[in-house]
Amino acid sequence: MGKVIVVTSGKGGVGKTTSTAALGAALAQNGDKVVVVDFDVGLRNLDLVMGAERRVVYDLVNVIQGEAKLTQALIRDKRVETLYLLPASQTRDKDNLTPEGVEKVIAALKTAFDWVICDSPAGIESGATLAMRHADIAIVVTNPEVSSVRDSDRIIGLLDSKTVKAEKGERMDKHLLLTRYEPARAERGDMLKVDDVLEILSIPLLGIVPESMDVLRASNLGSPVTLADGASAPARAYFEAARRLKGDALPITVPGEKRGFFGKIFGRKAA
Amino acid sequence: MTNVLTQPRPIRLKGRSFLALALTPELPFEDWLARLDDLAARSAGFFLRRPVVLDVDGLDTNRAELRELIGELGKRNVRIMGIEGARPSMLGSDMPPAMTDGRPASDFEEPGGEEADETDAPLSAAPAQPLSGSVVPSIVVTEPVRSGQSIFFPEGDVTIVGSVASGAEVVAGGSIHVYGTLRGRAMAGTRGDGAARIFCSKLEAELIAIDGFYKTAEDMEPDLRGRAVQIWLDGEKVNTGILG
Numbered sequence: 001m002g003k004v005i006v007v008t009s010g011k012g013g014v015g016k017t018t019s020t021a022a023l024g025a026a027l028a029q030n031g032d033k034v035v036v037v038d039f040d041v042g043l044r045n046l047d048l049v050m051g052a053e054r055r056v057v058y059d060l061v062n063v064i065q066g067e068a069k070l071t072q073a074l075i076r077d078k079r080v081e082t083l084y085l086l087p088a089s090q091t092r093d094k095d096n097l098t099p100e101g102v103e104k105v106i107a108a109l110k111t112a113f114d115w116v117i118c119d120s121p122a123g124i125e126s127g128a129t130l131a132m133r134h135a136d137i138a139i140v141v142t143n144p145e146v147s148s149v150r151d152s153d154r155i156i157g158l159l160d161s162k163t164v165k166a167e168k169g170e171r172m173d174k175h176l177l178l179t180r181y182e183p184a185r186a187e188r189g190d191m192l193k194v195d196d197v198l199e200i201l202s203i204p205l206l207g208i209v210p211e212s213m214d215v216l217r218a219s220n221l222g223s224p225v226t227l228a229d230g231a232s233a234p235a236r237a238y239f240e241a242a243r244r245l246k247g248d249a250l251p252i253t254v255p256g257e258k259r260g261f262f263g264k265i266f267g268r269k270a271a
Numbered sequence: 272m273t274n275v276l277t278q279p280r281p282i283r284l285k286g287r288s289f290l291a292l293a294l295t296p297e298l299p300f301e302d303w304l305a306r307l308d309d310l311a312a313r314s315a316g317f318f319l320r321r322p323v324v325l326d327v328d329g330l331d332t333n334r335a336e337l338r339e340l341i342g343e344l345g346k347r348n349v350r351i352m353g354i355e356g357a358r359p360s361m362l363g364s365d366m367p368p369a370m371t372d373g374r375p376a377s378d379f380e381e382p383g384g385e386e387a388d389e390t391d392a393p394l395s396a397a398p399a400q401p402l403s404g405s406v407v408p409s410i411v412v413t414e415p416v417r418s419g420q421s422i423f424f425p426e427g428d429v430t431i432v433g434s435v436a437s438g439a440e441v442v443a444g445g446s447i448h449v450y451g452t453l454r455g456r457a458m459a460g461t462r463g464d465g466a467a468r469i470f471c472s473k474l475e476a477e478l479i480a481i482d483g484f485y486k487t488a489e490d491m492e493p494d495l496r497g498r499a500v501q502i503w504l505d506g507e508k509v510n511t512g513i514l515g
Contacts, residue, residue: 146437150418153436157417199452200436202415 002033004106004116005245006135007177008159010151012122014143015179018215020119021049021224022235023139026242028083029226032114035074037105038088039131040121041097047087050077051222061089064101070108079227084113094127106134124154129162136165137173137245139206143180144192149200152176156203175206177241182211183256194254207241209234210255283483288425291322291352298330300340304347311347323349324370328356337361407445416441416455425462437477443467458485460504469502470514484509 007020017040024036038046041061047053052075058068063086070086077083086109089096109116120131132138138159142152156174165172178197185191198205209215210233218228226235226242233255240250297303325344327337341351353370354362362369409428416422418438422429425444434451441447441455444462446469453471460467460482467481474495478487481504492511499514
């Protein structure tokens with residue numbers, strides 16, 4: 001039985017879709033069978049980031065409404081053969097997602113895949129609550145700034161009350177993925193520090209992804225950053241996060257701290 | 272002539288809950304009013320001087336009909352203090368205000384009704400917990416209070432082992448203890464207990480209030496930020512002191 005992950009944040013534009021694609025590809029590159037599911041009905045993006053926008057025939061809403069079979073809607077990635085995409089509908093709206101339909105689809109995907117990664121829409125309305133409803137694990141994507149942190153806090157509250165796990169009285173496994181982290185700005189105090197965010201949200205840290213042009217470049221190429229340039233800093237951060245998801249206890253490095261150390265050495269040499 | 276606006280004392284804003292009789296009208300209103308008249312005939316003055324809330328949740332009605340119903344009830348000396356479950360479009364500025372978050376209490380006994388068998392006595396009429404003077408009820412919350420969440424405990428003290436996030440609130444009839452950072456709002460002594468206090472390991476609060484006297488983050492002394500603090504009421508003055 002596979003594990004269901006929801007990638008959520010409350011706030012938009014923090015990197016949910018990028019992280020879904022990057023983590024999905026990273027897990028699949030290790031040989032795990034992975035499906036990434038786009039729940040952002042009406043504003044889908046995951047197909048673009050995965051580079052599959054020209055191959056979408058059927059989507060999640062078609063499957064839920066019984067117009068297509070699940071196997072017809074799944075799109076296999078051309079680069080990693082254990083990676084699949086279940087796209088969202090761009091023409092329908094979120095009301096087409098029914099709780100019963102979503103439950104059925106997730107249950108079917110769980111039996112066929114090791115990881116079912118749901119890309120949640122922004123907000124706290126039905127689309128977002130349906131995306132998180134059947135999750136075993138939640139990845140809360142947060143930027144180091146106050147509005148994103150507060151929205152994430154709100155989402156964590158919902159994860160602890162509105163999910164099937166929470167209703168059964170079980171604990172939802174929650175992880176913090178800090179994205180768009182800029183070491184230089186954090187050092188200047190323009191951004192919240194990692195410790196501050198962790199103190200406010202008090203959930204374990206899955207990884208810190210630095211802000212990087214590589215992410216934008218990869219998105220525009222239609223490729224998860226972990227596939228486009230595996231050696232780039234954000235890709236390495238996602239690979240490590242994927243390993244932590246599988247249970248590896250890797251130490252977390254705060255981007256910039258290492259460079260800060262070298263910077264000091266070079267600074268002294270120059271002086 | 273100039274108006275000098277001094278602010279000697281802030282306005283007191285307090286929350287208080289009361290028990291009201293909730294009436295649930297049914298459509299068509301004429302028939303329901305007839306049944307009400309029947310009830311009133313058997314017990315004159317049942318509604319007299321009682322606070323009554325009209326629960327119209329799920330009723331397919333409109334503002335005109337609702338206004339007429341309130342008028343009809345007024346003729347029968349039933350004065351409506353609020354309306355529950357109405358859509359905003361159903362309420363006018365001349366009508367009683369909308370009420371939310373009502374909590375069920377034990378049923379009012381219908382007056383003059385048929386004598387009910389002793390065995391049929393409603394179980395919901397359990398007497399309220401007797402409060403002895405020495406024991407203050409309290410609750411302990413062991414999870415962080417997240418943004419958007421509200422801990423509401425008018426019966427007594429609230430202890431939170433964890434932080435209260437920005438955008439979260441804790442409302443207690445007694446004192447509030449936060450073993451963590453208080454970033455949201457804390458309102459203690461909301462039932463008029465001026466002796467209630469607020470304690471926190473780290474003060475970053477948006478608003479604190481005791482017995483309706485409040486202070487916003489702007490009014491708090493800046494050197495208290497980030498410190499372990501207790502807050503109490505001295506007369507009408509909100510005092511803050513550093514702990515330990």
